[in-house]
Amino acid sequence: MAVHLFKKMAFSLAYQKSIIPVSNEITDMILSYVKQKTNGRPLEMAVDVGCGTGRYTLPLAPHFKKVLGLDISDSQISVANQVALANNVSYMVAAAENLPLKDASVDLVHASLATHWFTIDKFVKEAxxxxxxxxxxxxxxxxxxxxxxxxxxxxDLTGVMKEAWDILFKHLDNSVNTMFCQYRNVYEAIPLKDKEHITDISLKFPMFVPEVIGFIESFYMYQDFKEKDLKQAEKFLKQIEERLREILGEEADSACMNMYMKYYCVLACKQ
Known part of the structure; x- marks a missing residue:
């Protein structure tokens, strides 16, 4: 598996800098669901599993008395601690399949861009x-x-992204199967009756050329490519940037493009 890449500090820094921005729409949807299911009672504890550098951990802070971010990567947790901006947020190195928490102690178990890396049945059981x-x-x-x-x-711009993705496909981990099915297997693994599987959530992110290149650089597939052949990986990234700039022409430095992505979400409540 490519999980070892997330343990490298260089990747953790690139990930924090350039991964797609936090989606307020997704965060608001989750928080609305939690408040509905908990009938407005005070929320004591949230745990963000596979929290990475804490990008989705911090938005939870205003809504819970305490928030704990967990990740198996020391380097990700190190970066998360460097950017922590909330007094009620803490971080710990821990595996999703063995949560360091007591039974019936958490109001929300959350995981963003991470569940496909876990052993799903064990993680769901722990959650x-x-x-x-x-x-x-x-x-x-x-x-x-x-x-x-x-x-x-x-x-033409989307065509360049497709070509880039086709090359990076060679470095995909088996975890991508869970992403392609939009977490359907995660939904099916949850032994709770009250659950929802929401797919095809279209979101838009404004990006300039450097941000698109940084986004590609934050993919674990690119990091795997880079680890195996540094020269060719850097050449690939440079060619993608040149292609985008060629298409945009004189507007290459000023063009604010829209990156459209489809998100999906699995929600459940323990009744």
């Missing part, structure tokens, strides 16, 4: 164990295909 009665489970990610839009150039 249910630590949830309080009325507690919620939420996990989400995006489908690995991107549309890049800008004026009349969208077809």
């Amino acid at each position: 249910v164990r630590v949830l309080k009665t009325g507690g919620c489970f939420a996990t989400h990610a995006f489908f690995p295909f991107f549309v890049l839009e800008y004026k009349h150039l969208s077809y």
